[in-house]
Amino acid sequence: MNAHRRPTVESDTDDSDSETMRCLSCKEEYDSIDAGTCKECYDEATETEQELKKEIDDLKAKIAFLKFCSPIGQNHFDGKFSDVVLVASDDQGPDGSSPLPVPAHKAVLASRSPVFRAMLENQMEESISGTIKIPDVSYDALRTFVNYMYTAEARLDEQMACDLLVLAEKYQIKYLKGYCETFLVSRLNWDSSLMSYAFAHQHNARHVLQASLSLITENMDKLTTREEYLELVEKDPRLVVEIYEAYLGKQVNTAAARGDCSKQKKL
Amino acid sequence: MNAHRRPTVESDTDDSDSETMRCLSCKEEYDSIDAGTCKECYDEATETEQELKKEIDDLKAKIAFLKFCSPIGQNHFDGKFSDVVLVASDDQGPDGSSPLPVPAHKAVLASRSPVFRAMLENQMEESISGTIKIPDVSYDALRTFVNYMYTAEARLDEQMACDLLVLAEKYQIKYLKGYCETFLVSRLNWDSSLMSYAFAHQHNARHVLQASLSLITENMDKLTTREEYLELVEKDPRLVVEIYEAYLGKQVNTAAARGDCSKQKKL
Numbered sequence: 392m393n394a395h396r397r398p399t400v401e402s403d404t405d406d407s408d409s410e411t412m413r414c415l416s417c418k419e420e421y422d423s424i425d426a427g428t429c430k431e432c433y434d435e436a437t438e439t440e441q442e443l444k445k446e447i448d449d450l451k452a453k454i455a456f457l458k459f460c461s462p463i464g465q466n467h468f469d470g471k472f473s474d475v476v477l478v479a480s481d482d483q484g485p486d487g488s489s490p491l492p493v494p495a496h497k498a499v500l501a502s503r504s505p506v507f508r509a510m511l512e513n514q515m516e517e518s519i520s521g522t523i524k525i526p527d528v529s530y531d532a533l534r535t536f537v538n539y540m541y542t543a544e545a546r547l548d549e550q551m552a553c554d555l556l557v558l559a560e561k562y563q564i565k566y567l568k569g570y571c572e573t574f575l576v577s578r579l580n581w582d583s584s585l586m587s588y589a590f591a592h593q594h595n596a597r598h599v600l601q602a603s604l605s606l607i608t609e610n611m612d613k614l615t616t617r618e619e620y621l622e623l624v625e626k627d628p629r630l631v632v633e634i635y636e637a638y639l640g641k642q643v644n645t646a647a648a649r650g651d652c653s654k655q656k657k658l
Numbered sequence: 659m660n661a662h663r664r665p666t667v668e669s670d671t672d673d674s675d676s677e678t679m680r681c682l683s684c685k686e687e688y689d690s691i692d693a694g695t696c697k698e699c700y701d702e703a704t705e706t707e708q709e710l711k712k713e714i715d716d717l718k719a720k721i722a723f724l725k726f727c728s729p730i731g732q733n734h735f736d737g738k739f740s741d742v743v744l745v746a747s748d749d750q751g752p753d754g755s756s757p758l759p760v761p762a763h764k765a766v767l768a769s770r771s772p773v774f775r776a777m778l779e780n781q782m783e784e785s786i787s788g789t790i791k792i793p794d795v796s797y798d799a800l801r802t803f804v805n806y807m808y809t810a811e812a813r814l815d816e817q818m819a820c821d822l823l824v825l826a827e828k829y830q831i832k833y834l835k836g837y838c839e840t841f842l843v844s845r846l847n848w849d850s851s852l853m854s855y856a857f858a859h860q861h862n863a864r865h866v867l868q869a870s871l872s873l874i875t876e877n878m879d880k881l882t883t884r885e886e887y888l889e890l891v892e893k894d895p896r897l898v899v900e901i902y903e904a905y906l907g908k909q910v911n912t913a914a915a916r917g918d919c920s921k922q923k924k925l
Contacts, residue, residue: 412690417695425697426693426696426697427695428700429688430692430693431681432683432684443711443714444710455833471779543723566719566720
């Protein structure tokens with residue numbers, strides 16, 4: 392008798408001689424060879440999952456409470472009661488006029504960034520004038536940057552993620568930097584890898600650096616023909632040296648691992 | 659041969675005739691009657707759990723970013739750059755002096771509470787003077803209340819939870835009210851149930867009301883001998899009527915359910 396072809400029964404029936412069971416999760420039949428967990432552990436896991444989902448809901452509610460939102464429900468604080476403005480000092484208004492100021496609160500800036508804190512607490516020029524000039528940034532990026540400090544949210548594209556990462560590095564906002572790095576790593580591809588690598592080097596973005604370096608060393612055969620490669624050799628050859636060092640290190644490791652394998656096989 | 663006494667094998671061995679399996683989660687042996695999930699669903703559930711835990715870590719990091727904390731790492735904003743103070747108007751300093759003001763920021767108060775927002779945006783007395791008087795509250799409760807608006811955290815005991823719930827109701831801070839209600843429900847017992855019931859009624863605390871009412875109607879035999887009961891009959895007899903109505907409703911429902919059961923049995 393082939394037990395696998397017998398009519399299927401639910402595992403909680405009294406027919407304990409049957410070998411074909413029904414999974415309590417997907418409701419499909421399975422044989423003992425495909426068994427996962429006992430019923431007790433299944434129940435426990437289900438409970439754990441529900442508890443984790445409850446915790447996630449609770450944390451999301453806490454975030455909603457802690458975020459600054461405008462009363463009209465937009466995901467942006469409305470600048471009321473602001474006691475400081477930030478100005479994109481290199482930017483100009485649409486008709487060459489002065490750049491638009493972005494209103495903010497000293498308490499929020501100081502809470503999010505140790506650099507703003509030092510600037511504002513120590514009665515420096517910015518604190519007295521109530522204006523913080525932010526160089527090398529567009530109005531849009533500055534607005535998004537300030538909004539992030541109130542909501543921990545931003546709509547990113549590659550350019551905005553780079554702009555915000557630079558600001559996050561400059562003003563030591565670790566959490567925002569991580570947010571931008573995660574986004575940039577997710578968008579990394581062979582075409583952008585050399586640019587990303589150089590950018591990550593310049594702005595101390597460790598995750599982007601590792602990810603782009605890993606991508607480059609996996610495609611060394613295509614490297615030297617790239618225009619960006621030639622530019623990098625010209626502009627910052629030390630960075631190119633680091634690529635080759637990383638590649639060499641990888642080769643040595645791979646060889647060592649192969650050696651271990653063949654040794655194990657011989658044993 | 660009794661399959662349940664055969665030597666146990668891992669379910670992924672080739673011995674598919676065996677009925678005793680080993681749970682991949684707890685590693686214990688089990689029979690087909692105790693089967694939970696197939697291997698595929700087990701793997702999926704494990705992955706889901708890891709993803710949920712990762713999401714929880716991410717959300718916690720977001721909360722840490724959004725909270726206001728002092729630079730010395732205490733879970734309290736330090737009142738720097740404050741533009742408003744709150745005063746427990748009924749409280750006095752240790753030697754009968756004026757009560758200590760609790761510094762805050764208009765932007766934070768307005769973001770957390772629609773009542774504070776209206777008060778501060780509409781150039782009312784509080785906005786102009788920069789002082790908000792909070793009646794019927796101790797300095798400690800006020801400090802904890804303000805701190806909560808910055809951190810979404812508070813150390814509660816029963817008294818503090820009641821004090822904060824009253825403030826949360828008054829200033830329409832829904833999230834804080836829920837936080838206090840959850841705490842009070844977790845501490846509910848027979849001794850405190852009547853007091854909690856009356857308190858919940860007075861301050862529109864729906865969860866506490868339901869939980870205390872449920873506890874009271876489960877112990878109706880002990881109700882009328884309680885001192886708090888006699889006081890409530892004297893002070894607010896309508897609340898006592900509601901207890902009896904809830905009890906009656908429960909009895910009717912139970913009788914109806916019993917009726918259904920006996921009908922089903924007869925069928």
